[in-house]
Amino acid sequence: AQSVAQPEDQVNVAEGNPLTVKCTYSVSGNPYLFWYVQYPNRGLQFLLKYITGDNLVKGSYGFEAEFNKSQTSFHLKKPSALVSDSALYFCAVRDGTAGNKLTFGGGTRVLVKP
Amino acid sequence: DAMVIQNPRYQVTQFGKPVTLSCSQTLNHNVMYWYQQKSSQAPKLLFHYYDKDFNNEADTPDNFQSRRPNTSFCFLDIRSPGLGDAAMYLCATSRDKPGRETQYFGPGTRLLVL
Numbered sequence: 380a381q382s383v384a385q386p387e388d389q390v391n392v393a394e395g396n397p398l399t400v401k402c403t404y405s406v407s408g409n410p411y412l413f414w415y416v417q418y419p420n421r422g423l424q425f426l427l428k429y430i431t432g433d434n435l436v437k438g439s440y441g442f443e444a445e446f447n448k449s450q451t452s453f454h455l456k457k458p459s460a461l462v463s464d465s466a467l468y469f470c471a472v473r474d475g476t477a478g479n480k481l482t483f484g485g486g487t488r489v490l491v492k493p
Numbered sequence: 494d495a496m497v498i499q500n501p502r503y504q505v506t507q508f509g510k511p512v513t514l515s516c517s518q519t520l521n522h523n524v525m526y527w528y529q530q531k532s533s534q535a536p537k538l539l540f541h542y543y544d545k546d547f548n549n550e551a552d553t554p555d556n557f558q559s560r561r562p563n564t565s566f567c568f569l570d571i572r573s574p575g576l577g578d579a580a581m582y583l584c585a586t587s588r589d590k591p592g593r594e595t596q597y598f599g600p601g602t603r604l605l606v607l
Contacts, residue, residue, distance in 0.1 A: 481596065
């Protein structure tokens with residue numbers, strides 16, 4: 380089965396500093412990778428995805444992610460974090476061995492301090 | 494503009510009393526999904542409909558059922574809720590079959606079982 384790992388349960392960053400949320404994956408075949416954000420008591424909001432093409436993917440709210448095939452990583456980044464970016468972030472991968480459903484990582488809580 | 498709508502946002506039921514959660518979409522997407530999410534953990538897929546074709550996950554308890562009477566609506570029925578079924582239930586849609594397609598989530602229904 381495919382899998383995705385988010386090694387950090389929580390990331391703390393000061394407002395205005397760069398934000399990175401890590402994600403590594405294990406798939407057979409071509410990886411389809413997604414990032415979602417979840418605010419308290421809300422559903423998941425789509426940020427960006429990598430299917431093919433440029434390794435640097437730009438998404439919503441100033442976020443971007445870099446697909447690195449050799450390191451099997453898809454880290455989410457934002458050059459300058461805002462307090463409003465504080466939320467729960469999920470990386471997900473298409474699981475081609477299970478009907479192409481999304482397999483989610485365990486989530487990373489981001490806390491941006493003023 | 495709301496695209497995936499879930500009602501109610503909060504639902505309280507009694508142990509063993511059947512409950513139905515509803516989801517509607519204005520995207521005219523072919524696929525609708527139901528996820529269960531506990532305590533900020535990763536969402537867990539329960540089942541999905543591709544048009545009228547129902548796809549159940551192997552580990553989804555029989556206590557959980559779903560109906561999709563038309564393209565726009567999908568329902569989650571919990572026949573005899575237990576305390577362990579208290580969770581956030583997320584509905585999502587995608588234009589086409591799982592894989593490359595982005596899933597769009599509703600705001601969720603938080604279920605409390607007394």
